[in-house]
Amino acid sequence: MGKTLAQAMAEFEPGLPLAVAYSGGADSTALLLACAEKWPGRVCAFHVHHGLQAAADAFEQHCREFCARLGVPLRVCRVDARHAPGESPEAAARHARYEAFQGLAQEDAAPGAIENIAVAQQADDQVETLLLALSRGAGLPGLSAMPAQWARDGLRYHRPLLDVPGAELRDWLRARGVAWVEDPTNADEQFTRNRIRARLLPALAVAFPQFRDTFARSAAHAAEAQRLLDELAVDDLTHIGLPPQIARLQTLSRARQANVLRHWLRRAHATVPSAAQLQELLDQVAACTTRGHRIRLKVGTGFVERQGAVLAWYNP
Incomplete structure (x- = not known):
């Protein structure tokens, strides 16, 4: 009670x-x-x-x-x-x-x-x-x-x-x-x-x-799970680098890519992508197999774009 x-x-x-x-x-x-x-x-x-x-x-x-x-x-x-x-x-x-x-x-x-x-x-x-x-x-x-x-x-x-x-x-x-x-x-x-x-x-x-x-316990379980995902994202960022290197990002599973990109955008740029924006970004990362592949997507309050071998976010 x-x-x-x-x-x-x-x-x-x-x-x-x-x-x-x-x-x-x-x-x-x-x-x-x-x-x-x-x-x-x-x-x-x-x-x-x-x-x-x-x-x-x-x-x-x-x-x-x-x-x-x-x-x-x-x-x-x-x-x-x-x-x-x-x-x-x-x-x-x-x-x-x-x-x-x-x-x-x-x-x-x-x-x-x-x-x-x-x-x-x-x-x-x-x-x-x-x-x-x-x-x-x-x-x-x-x-x-x-x-x-x-x-x-x-x-x-x-x-x-x-x-x-x-x-x-x-x-x-x-x-x-x-x-x-x-x-x-x-x-x-x-x-x-x-x-x-x-x-x-x-x-x-x-x-x-x-x-x-009971709702408070559910929220606490969710918070604990999110802390684990944050720890995983920190580890993955040490592997893929800052800003994220596309080739190294592609070695991760799609779920881990989503987790680390969400973490990068939130912590480094204080922006949160919508579910649709994140899925489109993941599709573009998967398709980025040539030097000429261009990425520029509205994500959160700004844009994610490809800059050479890495992803960058900016707010025009």
């Missing part, structure tokens, strides 16, 4: 001082309050004003008032999180948040050097992420859902609540008489994640009461 907030916090031992990503919603309110009580004077809050809805100013004001009552320093960053044509709104907002967190962590006003940030995704968010990945036909990286820890831009991020159901957090806040804000977009079922939350999670709770735990 998942963990309680108290259990999750007992196991959570990040580096201090700690920043908590605080939106004003129930999950981040519970995390901020629990962290502030466990490490008094060593916690600050980061709030990102996305500027995407009229209620954003009210969210910021709520956060300021709550942090003032709590005695927790609050740092606010206003960003333009509007998405570009062809970019998903969720991806644009996520990118803007990471940039904001990096800037906030470097502010002199923050208490000490902030290197650790806690974010409040919980067990229901993890299930939603896994179901979204399944609905999109994702591979192992998507099925691995959200990691409990990861590093980005010199910062260490933590998700200590991934085993705690959302209802447990809300019950904990109500018992303490603590208010939070509700994002009105969370009820808009034009977004797939909201439809999953409103329709699928209640049905899963009836049909499979332990679904949060």
Whole structure:
């Protein structure tokens, strides 16, 4: 049935001082309050004003008032999180948040050097992420859902609540008489994640009461399998070279070619090919048996092309 907030916090031992990503919603309110009580004077809050809805100013004001009552320093960053044509709104907002967190962590006003940030995704968010990945036909990286820890831009991020159901957090806040804000977009079922939350999670709770735990185990298995594939890709890259030499790439099985090319594009160029793009690239690699064979394919956000004996990726 998942963990309680108290259990999750007992196991959570990040580096201090700690920043908590605080939106004003129930999950981040519970995390901020629990962290502030466990490490008094060593916690600050980061709030990102996305500027995407009229209620954003009210969210910021709520956060300021709550942090003032709590005695927790609050740092606010206003960003333009509007998405570009062809970019998903969720991806644009996520990118803007990471940039904001990096800037906030470097502010002199923050208490000490902030290197650790806690974010409040919980067990229901993890299930939603896994179901979204399944609905999109994702591979192992998507099925691995959200990691409990990861590093980005010199910062260490933590998700200590991934085993705690959302209802447990809300019950904990109500018992303490603590208010939070509700994002009105969370009820808009034009977004797939909201439809999953409103329709699928209640049905899963009836049909499979332990679904949060079992789904979490499946995600963990997928993550473990992906780590093995990453290790294999690193070994294969030492053989085929960087950038990948076509002749050496052709000595691998098609599955290993796909794995190492996906790894190369993701790690070296921060781009992810679609399934169709990757299959076309593999076909072109297989057909590349003469000096005159030309490869230039749209892959991810740029192009893969043949440059002599190797493959190169560029973003024009």
